[in-house]
Amino acid sequence: DAKTTQPNSMESNEEEPVHLPCNHSTISGTDYIHWYRQLPSQGPEYVIHGLTSNVNNRMASLAIAEDRKSSTLILHRATLRDAAVYYCILRDPSNFGNEKLTFGTGTRLTIIP
């Protein structure tokens, strides 16, 4: 499976934008980029996913590099509730019946009040 690389930790001030980077230099042409986050003592929560174009939803935006070897999750205005571990994961949608998620160690985001 193609792997992703994320910084171990990041800090951001409350009410400011946050840019969480992810490198995936071995991404294949069919891999989608998915982001999940895990709040303390909870199960992971889906955030967003994309293939080539930038994506927006109510939680965040996903900016994907033109060569697809990196991407950035953008939280437009961080709140204390956004403090979590953020995981960047590659998924091949053709793997029906084997849609396991391979979680790395993610980025621990701390929000400073």
Next chain:
Amino acid sequence: SQTIHQWPATLVQPVGSPLSLECTVEGTSNPNLYWYRQAAGRGLQLLFYSVGIGQISSEVPQNLSASRPQDRQFILSSKKLLLSDSGFYLCAWSADRVANQPQHFGDGTRLSIL
């Protein structure tokens, strides 16, 4: 809407005792089901996944087993727990045969082995 339930939320068991963790999903049919484990300070590790009743795939050889007796019920079991079985166990579901559907996780069971 779909919901996923896991219980118990926390569990303390002695070494050598049996284990049964249950997960049920409501509001969907024929989901893919997953068991993950997260050791302290580590990422999630997929243990088992299931695409249908009685169909279980194991990702990691270990002391645990899984069963799916009903469409929306997934059970994680062990006959004799080891200290290394401690961790945070998470059940998840996703829609069957639909590409790129997110996995939805339960609140987890924190298992401590003494």
